[in-house]
Amino acid sequence: MTDQKIIQENGIVVKTVPMGTDCRKITLDSPEAFAEARPGQFVTLAIAGMDTPLLRRPFSIHSISGIKEGRCLVDILFKVVGIFTKNLSEIKNQGRVNILGPLGHGFTWPKKSRTEKSGPVVIIGGGIGVAPLLFLAQSLRQQRPVHENSRVFIGGRTTSDILCADDFTRLGYKVIISTDDGTRGEKGMITTPFHARLSDSRPETIYACGPMPMLKAVFETAAEHKVPCQVSVETVMACGLGVCLGCAVKTSSDDIKFRHVCKDGPVFDASELWMAS
Amino acid sequence: MDNPVDLSTQLGSLRLKNPVLTASGTFGYGIEFESLVDLNRLGGIIVKGLSLKPSSGNPPPRIVETPCGMLNSIGLENIGVEAFIAEKLPILETYHTPVFANIYGSSIEEYAALAARIDSVDSITGLEVNISCPNVKSGGVAFGIDAIVAASVIRAVKKETSKFVVAKLSPNVTSIADIASSVEDAGADAVSLINTITGMAIDIRTRRPVLANITGGLSGPAIRPVALRMVWEAARAVKIPVIGIGGIVSAIDAISFLIAGASAVEVGTANFLNPGACMDIIDGMESFFAEEGISSTAEIIGSVVL
Ligand SMILES: Cc1cc2nc3c(=O)[nH]c(=O)nc-3n(C[C@H](O)[C@H](O)[C@H](O)COP(=O)(O)OP(=O)(O)OC[C@H]3O[C@@H](n4cnc5c(N)ncnc54)[C@H](O)[C@@H]3O)c2cc1C
Ligand SMILES: Cc1cc2nc3c(=O)[nH]c(=O)nc-3n(C[C@H](O)[C@H](O)[C@H](O)COP(=O)(O)O)c2cc1C
Ligand code: FES
Numbered sequence: 030m031t032d033q034k035i036i037q038e039n040g041i042v043v044k045t046v047p048m049g050t051d052c053r054k055i056t057l058d059s060p061e062a063f064a065e066a067r068p069g070q071f072v073t074l075a076i077a078g079m080d081t082p083l084l085r086r087p088f089s090i091h092s093i094s095g096i097k098e099g100r101c102l103v104d105i106l107f108k109v110v111g112i113f114t115k116n117l118s119e120i121k122n123q124g125r126v127n128i129l130g131p132l133g134h135g136f137t138w139p140k141k142s143r144t145e146k147s148g149p150v151v152i153i154g155g156g157i158g159v160a161p162l163l164f165l166a167q168s169l170r171q172q173r174p175v176h177e178n179s180r181v182f183i184g185g186r187t188t189s190d191i192l193c194a195d196d197f198t199r200l201g202y203k204v205i206i207s208t209d210d211g212t213r214g215e216k217g218m219i220t221t222p223f224h225a226r227l228s229d230s231r232p233e234t235i236y237a238c239g240p241m242p243m244l245k246a247v248f249e250t251a252a253e254h255k256v257p258c259q260v261s262v263e264t265v266m267a268c269g270l271g272v273c274l275g276c277a278v279k280t281s282s283d284d285i286k287f288r289h290v291c292k293d294g295p296v297f298d299a300s301e302l303w304m305a306s
Numbered sequence: 307m308d309n310p311v312d313l314s315t316q317l318g319s320l321r322l323k324n325p326v327l328t329a330s331g332t333f334g335y336g337i338e339f340e341s342l343v344d345l346n347r348l349g350g351i352i353v354k355g356l357s358l359k360p361s362s363g364n365p366p367p368r369i370v371e372t373p374c375g376m377l378n379s380i381g382l383e384n385i386g387v388e389a390f391i392a393e394k395l396p397i398l399e400t401y402h403t404p405v406f407a408n409i410y411g412s413s414i415e416e417y418a419a420l421a422a423r424i425d426s427v428d429s430i431t432g433l434e435v436n437i438s439c440p441n442v443k444s445g446g447v448a449f450g451i452d453a454i455v456a457a458s459v460i461r462a463v464k465k466e467t468s469k470f471v472v473a474k475l476s477p478n479v480t481s482i483a484d485i486a487s488s489v490e491d492a493g494a495d496a497v498s499l500i501n502t503i504t505g506m507a508i509d510i511r512t513r514r515p516v517l518a519n520i521t522g523g524l525s526g527p528a529i530r531p532v533a534l535r536m537v538w539e540a541a542r543a544v545k546i547p548v549i550g551i552g553g554i555v556s557a558i559d560a561i562s563f564l565i566a567g568a569s570a571v572e573v574g575t576a577n578f579l580n581p582g583a584c585m586d587i588i589d590g591m592e593s594f595f596a597e598e599g600i601s602s603t604a605e606i607i608g609s610v611v612l
Contacts, residue, residue, distance in 0.1 A: 034341045035341050035342060036341065036342070036578075037342055037581055037582060075579065075580070080579075082371055083371055083374060083375065083376065083575075083579060084371050084376060084578060085578070085579060086581065089380065103466030104515075112427075119580055123345075125578075129342075129581065186373070186493070217604070230466060265367060265369055265370065265371075266369075267369050267376060267378070267578045268332075268577070268578040269338070270334070270338050270581065271334060271338055272331075272332065272333060272339075272354070272577070273332065273339050273369065273378070273380070273578060274331075274363060274368070274380045274383045275368045275369035275378060275380060276365065276366075276368075276369075277365075277366045277368055277383070279365070279366070280368060287363065287366070287383070301597040
């Protein structure tokens, strides 16, 4: 991994867009260093001048939507679930948000030349879990053309939970949607169509982000088909810098009991966390 | 500032460039902050608590935010003293900031062994002895809650090292003054306080404690008034210098601890909220000293008007 500098600065909100019923995309005018961020990496935010809640909150980088004159536009896609996200959703343009990052270890893919033929990939997101996946899809697309069998699976409870489907389509991915209530796409959990289509064409890698039970189910299927699977996981965090050791997750190995989501993750090779049953 | 204020402070035999140190467990091994903080500007760096062998810590969840603070039950996860000396210290040595090794053991013998090991390392300025952890031999009761046991830990450490020894006190006691006097008699060169206050949080839907360890240590602004009171009590009870810790997030907080009698302060949870917290605190102290015409830290230490 290249040497990446972590920086902290006040970013300026330059755009806010409501998404679905309870989600929002904000664009932060940030220092240029964020242009070095890789998909799957995250930032922690604090609202300048607001000390409740106390701890900074982690958010994946949704996209780097512009780089100019020593500045960089960082998009964050978030869902309002509590105090911080509510406060963040109420920030107006030109408001200040303290941004710290880029943090953690992101998604990886095999280095290949542009001419080398690459296999299909599968990207699967549940609910707000699509947040880091658009950046991933964009970066993969930048490296090489989207394989005709590459697929993006997006699941949610209901139609308003389905975010960014058109963005993935525009990049050239085939998008498959499911909702629990059947209001959009297939009815049921996203793991069902994912499971069903995996046998059609074996992907090179599966990338997933979403609720823990979904990630585990994706891993089981991936392991069954012997496809490498990378998952982005969440824990509560205090520092995001690898110093408080609060973000520990259990691993599947007896030698290394815990890994730290903010430093070793948030993206892990799923087999590092779980043992296939 | 054209004419920088002199913030240096005397901590027993040590002269620190300013009274702002980083609290153990909140600043890693220091080097994690290299790109965020000018490590050379710190009064001192106190590293994550070290044990003889690496330790993997408690199962998750390990942290939860509570009003104006947080509970942690990290369980003293660390890479062990040897890995610290081999891998982290060489980088820290390139800075001109004194490094203090925070140590903990599960027996008095382990504390002594750690002190002996660190005594041989030139680039470590001092030891901070965390006596808030459980004593395996007495059924897990913390060393630091009994004045006699606390003193025997410090005596054992002092026997093995000629380095500066700070006894880090637990607030979970009835009389902080008694413990402070007792470790002073045992030869401690300074006391630092407070460590975290034991607390608990419950999830009302699952009815389970939020932390896997059930209880955890409370830190952050929530504990500041308790810490300030204890620092004041300890400073009146001992002649050795006192280092104030607990919920310090701003220069105002740090200065109030100095006025209460602390010769220096440690900044903990604030590093999580704002990695640049120590820099802001040092800047804020300089401005305050300049505005108020305070020419030295000695002038303000223990200056509380009663
Ligand atoms: C690496 C990482 C990347 C993340 N990326 C995104 C993102 O791109 N977009 C997004 O919307 N969210 C993301 N999250 C989750 C986000 O950090 C939480 O939703 C946020 O911290 C909630 O803060 P709050 O004050 O609004 O809610 P709180 O008042 O703190 O909590 C409200 C509810 O949310 C739950 N909650 C709190 N923290 C988390 C968490 N870390 N994960 C899951 N549930 C939580 C609580 O249990 C509670 O039920 C990410 C988390 C991590 C660790
Ligand atoms: C996550 C975390 C880890 C800590 N680890 C240690 C430790 O290893 N050794 C120690 O003596 N104190 C440890 N502490 C206690 C702090 O050094 C400090 O005494 C306490 O947090 C109070 O200060 P604060 O309110 O400024 O954080 C830890 C505190 C936190 C929050
Ligand atoms: S959040 Fe502090 S170590 Fe990961």
